[in-house]
Amino acid sequence: MQLTVWTYEAPPHVGAMRVAAAMTGVHLVLHAPQGDSYADLVFTMIERRSARPPVSYTSFQARDLGADTGALFQDSCRAVVERFQPQTLLVATTCTAELLQDDPGGLAATLGLTIPVITLDLSSYQRKETWGAHETFERLVRTLAGPGVLGPGAERPPRAAGERPGCNLLGPTALGFRHRDDVREVTRLLDRLGIAVHQVAPLGATPADIAALGRADFNVVMYPEIAAGAARWLERSYRQPATKTVPIGVGATRAFIHEVAGLAGVDPAPGLALLDEGDQPWAAPLRQPWYARSVDSTYLTGKKVFVFGDATHAVAAARVAAHELGFTVVGLGSYTREFGREVRAAAKDFGVEALITDDYLEVEAAVAAATPDLVLGTQMERHIAKRLGLPCAVISAPVHVQDFPARSAPLMGVEGANVLFDTLVHPLMMGLEEHLLDMFREDFEFRPDAAPSHLGTAATPAVATPDPAGAAPGPDRPAPIQPAPSAPPAAATSAGAATLITWATEAERELAKIPFFVRGKARRNTERFAKERGVATITVETLYDAKAHFSR
Amino acid sequence: MMSDAAAPMPSADGLGCGEPTVLRERGQREVFCGLASIVWLHRKIQDAFFLIVGSRTCAHLMQAAAGVMIFAEPRFATAVIEERDLAGRGDMDAALDGIVGRLIARRPDIRLLFLVGSCPSEVIKYDLDRAAARLGQAHGPGVRILTWSGSGLETTFSQGEDRCLASMVPAAPAIGADAAPQLLVVGALAEVVEDQFGRLFDALGVGPVAFLPPRRAEALPAIGPATRFLLAHPWLGETAQALQARGAARLAAPFPLGAEGTTAWLKAAATAWGVPEDRFEAVTAAGRARATEALARHRERLAGKRLFLFPDSQIEVPLARMLARELGLVPVEVGTPYLHRDHLAPELALLPETRLSEGQDVERQLDRCRQARPDLVVCGLGLANPLEAEGLTTKWSIELLFTPIQGYDQAADLAELFARPLIRRAALAQ
Ligand code: SF4
Numbered sequence: 001m002q003l004t005v006w007t008y009e010a011p012p013h014v015g016a017m018r019v020a021a022a023m024t025g026v027h028l029v030l031h032a033p034q035g036d037s038y039a040d041l042v043f044t045m046i047e048r049r050s051a052r053p054p055v056s057y058t059s060f061q062a063r064d065l066g067a068d069t070g071a072l073f074q075d076s077c078r079a080v081v082e083r084f085q086p087q088t089l090l091v092a093t094t095c096t097a098e099l100l101q102d103d104p105g106g107l108a109a110t111l112g113l114t115i116p117v118i119t120l121d122l123s124s125y126q127r128k129e130t131w132g133a134h135e136t137f138e139r140l141v142r143t144l145a146g147p148g149v150l151g152p153g154a155e156r157p158p159r160a161a162g163e164r165p166g167c168n169l170l171g172p173t174a175l176g177f178r179h180r181d182d183v184r185e186v187t188r189l190l191d192r193l194g195i196a197v198h199q200v201a202p203l204g205a206t207p208a209d210i211a212a213l214g215r216a217d218f219n220v221v222m223y224p225e226i227a228a229g230a231a232r233w234l235e236r237s238y239r240q241p242a243t244k245t246v247p248i249g250v251g252a253t254r255a256f257i258h259e260v261a262g263l264a265g266v267d268p269a270p271g272l273a274l275l276d277e278g279d280q281p282w283a284a285p286l287r288q289p290w291y292a293r294s295v296d297s298t299y300l301t302g303k304k305v306f307v308f309g310d311a312t313h314a315v316a317a318a319r320v321a322a323h324e325l326g327f328t329v330v331g332l333g334s335y336t337r338e339f340g341r342e343v344r345a346a347a348k349d350f351g352v353e354a355l356i357t358d359d360y361l362e363v364e365a366a367v368a369a370a371t372p373d374l375v376l377g378t379q380m381e382r383h384i385a386k387r388l389g390l391p392c393a394v395i396s397a398p399v400h401v402q403d404f405p406a407r408s409a410p411l412m413g414v415e416g417a418n419v420l421f422d423t424l425v426h427p428l429m430m431g432l433e434e435h436l437l438d439m440f441r442e443d444f445e446f447r448p449d450a451a452p453s454h455l456g457t458a459a460t461p462a463v464a465t466p467d468p469a470g471a472a473p474g475p476d477r478p479a480p481i482q483p484a485p486s487a488p489p490a491a492a493t494s495a496g497a498a499t500l501i502t503w504a505t506e507a508e509r510e511l512a513k514i515p516f517f518v519r520g521k522a523r524r525n526t527e528r529f530a531k532e533r534g535v536a537t538i539t540v541e542t543l544y545d546a547k548a549h550f551s552r
Numbered sequence: 553m554m555s556d557a558a559a560p561m562p563s564a565d566g567l568g569c570g571e572p573t574v575l576r577e578r579g580q581r582e583v584f585c586g587l588a589s590i591v592w593l594h595r596k597i598q599d600a601f602f603l604i605v606g607s608r609t610c611a612h613l614m615q616a617a618a619g620v621m622i623f624a625e626p627r628f629a630t631a632v633i634e635e636r637d638l639a640g641r642g643d644m645d646a647a648l649d650g651i652v653g654r655l656i657a658r659r660p661d662i663r664l665l666f667l668v669g670s671c672p673s674e675v676i677k678y679d680l681d682r683a684a685a686r687l688g689q690a691h692g693p694g695v696r697i698l699t700w701s702g703s704g705l706e707t708t709f710s711q712g713e714d715r716c717l718a719s720m721v722p723a724a725p726a727i728g729a730d731a732a733p734q735l736l737v738v739g740a741l742a743e744v745v746e747d748q749f750g751r752l753f754d755a756l757g758v759g760p761v762a763f764l765p766p767r768r769a770e771a772l773p774a775i776g777p778a779t780r781f782l783l784a785h786p787w788l789g790e791t792a793q794a795l796q797a798r799g800a801a802r803l804a805a806p807f808p809l810g811a812e813g814t815t816a817w818l819k820a821a822a823t824a825w826g827v828p829e830d831r832f833e834a835v836t837a838a839g840r841a842r843a844t845e846a847l848a849r850h851r852e853r854l855a856g857k858r859l860f861l862f863p864d865s866q867i868e869v870p871l872a873r874m875l876a877r878e879l880g881l882v883p884v885e886v887g888t889p890y891l892h893r894d895h896l897a898p899e900l901a902l903l904p905e906t907r908l909s910e911g912q913d914v915e916r917q918l919d920r921c922r923q924a925r926p927d928l929v930v931c932g933l934g935l936a937n938p939l940e941a942e943g944l945t946t947k948w949s950i951e952l953l954f955t956p957i958q959g960y961d962q963a964a965d966l967a968e969l970f971a972r973p974l975i976r977r978a979a980l981a982q
Pocket of ligand 1: 035587611613671
């Protein structure tokens with residue numbers, strides 16, 4: 001048993017739903033109790049989908065358990081086929097029905113349906129959402145594109161004369177973080193290079209589109225977490241090479257242009273031209289590099305950033321933060337264990353230990369211990385950062401309704417690089433403003449609950465309590481639930497320090513003069529400093545000694 | 553969802569002469585399971601913790617239902633059953649003991665721990681009562697351990713609250729048989745509503761009054777033959793039974809929605825306490841007048857609008873009664889996950905003629921809804937945006953549980969919930 005309060009990933013059948021909901025002509029029958037239908041709202045509310053996901057639930061009840069739940073499942077399949085007339089039926093069990101051992105695949109097979117029926121074995125007690133999406137997509141591709149595979153030794157037929165080289169975009173799903181906008185941006189980039197996009201899958205694909213995947217010259221693996229398996233199979237079965245670069249950030253976009261140009265046998269120059277800043281970099285299509293060089297960005301130098309998310313987004317965001325914006329990566333981690341190796345390798349480049357966990361308390365402890373200036377993460381980290389009084393930007397799923405902006409906000413390609421600049425920089429205080437705040441911290445408008453002006457009213461400052469914020473459990477901050485036993489003891493740093501160390505009234509008052517957005521950090525640093533030196537009472541002197549000690 | 557051959561034909565279930573017929577359906581349901589009640593219960597009982605023994609699905613449901621917005625450290629969590637537990641490789645008892653031990657150590661403020669069952673724990677027949685007894689030994693008397701099931705196999709949404717409150721009843725202290733009558737208001741209410749009702753009962757001379765659930769688990773009200781109880785919600789069937797088993801008597805009444813419902817509800821207690829008619833009039837006059845006046849504004853906009861309610865929490869019948877009688881809406885269909893015929897009898901007597909449906913086949917119900925083209929649809933979050941996209945105007949049913957709507961001074965707030973979608977649609981159409 002694992003104690004879970006908030007989860008990064010839904011159960012695996014929600015991953016299957018993300019694939020089904022992305023497509024048309026597919027319907028998923030879930031053998032599930034009534035309450036599992038809650039998952040529909042994740043799609044209709046968070047992504048604001050205007051149609052219910054193409055998913056039906058058998059809705060068995062306690063009284064059905066003694067009777068024939070298998071028959072109920074078959075009835076549901078028949079009714080779904082009759083009503084929705086899908087071209088492909090997906091069947092799966094959720095956690096409860098997995099225990100009933102009804103064998104949905106076998107039951108569906110006896111129905112004599114004329115459409116392909118794909119049984120998903122989702123292992124609800126071992127696996128999670130991302131794996132479920134990956135598995136579902138791979139099974140769909142193997143089944144629907146299976147009939148066309150090339151025989152041993154056979155080559156893919158050459159393109160018709162005059163036909164543009166073409167590729168598929170693999171991986172975007174429903175509820176994906178900026179998938180909609182990334183598809184648009186990558187398609188534009190490929191078009192510039194003279195490469196056609198044959199199919200995007202699963203987002204917007206029909207079963208017929210999946211069956212036709214083999215026609216393309218190569219595959220662009222946009223989200224390896226979802227498409228790696230399908231791409232590997234296509235590579236084996238259709239001799240279609242797959243891209244390795246995910247074009248997030250300027251460097252990766254450049255590498256991606258070279259990679260796809262190589263695969264397509266085209267000249268990369270038209271794509272690279274998009275990265276050309278020209279003599280008016282402030283007005284070029286790609287503005288991120290100039291913005292990063294602009295003097296107002298000087299204050300970003302060496303800002304410490306903690307990055308956590310799915311593997312692809314976390315690694316990409318860390319690279320952009322470090323190499324393109326001049327931040328210092330002080331933490332990097334991911335909840336996608338399946339890609340732990342990739343994250344560990346990237347973390348090594350930054351000289352940090354990768355944090356591979358799906359326990360958000362462990363992440364919270366790691367963030368607190370790393371004392372970053374900025375957190376890049378998921379909605380979970382947004383809340384962690386809020387509690388710790390740190391600025392944060394969301395760069396990965398799990399997502400919230402806010403992460404589906406009305407405007408196009410890709411992370412990939414040229415516009416993606418621009419978006420990332422804004423995303424990473426806006427949560428931070430503007431440079432000169434920060435200096436002024438620092439100089440005139442007694443200005444009444446810099447009181448604890450005054451939000452940075454450029455954030456408008458949307459930003460509710462996080463650390464507003466004059467009490468030892470984030471330290472001792474109190475009415476407004478209950479002690480966190482004990483992390484899983486594997487969690488590092490770092491979680492207790494602040495709380496532990498607070499029980500041993502007291503603040504002199506004078507020092508507490510001085511601390512209150514520090515702008516709220518750095519106060520939490522100042523408090524933690526001072527307490528750590530005091531603890532390390534065995535100082536029992538923090539005075540104004542201790543505060544400034546600590547400041548001197550920690551200042552870079 | 554089921555084929556015609558297998559689905560029982562909608563049966564007309566006569567409730568007796570002059571009573572409505574009920575369309576009973578079985579098929580796909582689009583409802584929460586009882587675990588979702590924890591979203592409000594964990595805020596209501598401030599020294600209680602809810603530990604679900606379930607799956608990743610249960611944990612994700614809680615996250616989706618609670619919304620990541622109220623992310624503050626919640627007083628609920630899920631002990632997620634894993635493959636190793638099922639394969640018998642892990643000792644589930646030991647694992648649960650460990651989890652509970654750590655929880656209690658970290659939360660010294662917790663006085664009551666609910667072990668909440670789920671579909672998976674039920675299907676594998678994990679014995680929560682035995683676990684509770686064992687854990688009670690280890691952590692009592694400082695922390696009391698109770699169990700109930702919020703599984704989707706047995707409970708729909710608000711029925712989780714029913715199971716939770718029912719589990720508290722045997723744990724409540726006893727009041728002697730010769731004690732003076734005491735009023736117990738049953739069902740989680742917003743604090744503001746509780747306080748208003750408390751003042752009204754005070755003024756009526758009805759009392760002493762206690763509330764279940766209490767704000768603090770330590771303050772469980774005493775129960776016995778002297779207890780007269782009023783249900784604040786229609787979904788408390790098992791709790792009522794448990795109370796009756798301890799000798800308490802239920803005061804039958806409509807539910808306190810709208811001026812009429814609130815008056816009738818208060819009246820049931822007033823009658824039991826023998827409050828003179830003129831005193832009742834005097835005490836309730838101001839509230840009734842305020843409610844009537846405030847509702848009049850909304851009545852203009854809402855009267856004559858056709859209403860379709862999808863099943864959600866069982867509040868649908870009292871709600872339709874209030875909306876029809878006090879605001880002039882016309883209910884086309886009133887769906888409810890479960891119709892408690894006894895507790896709803898006073899409501900059904902007031903409800904204008906309409907189609908009542910119990911249980912759900914969501915596809916057929918959507919067909920009926922599309923065909924009826926109502927002016928306002930009350931439905932869950934999974935259906936709302938899709939129906940809006942089809943041009944229908946919707947009201948999220950979940951708001952009825954997360955908003956104080958009971959009593960005189962909330963009647964207009966309740967009306968406002970229904971007026972707002974119409975106002976909005978009109979505003980956007982300009
Ligand atoms: S329906 Fe059952 S399995 Fe699903 S969330 Fe509710 S209790 Fe858990």
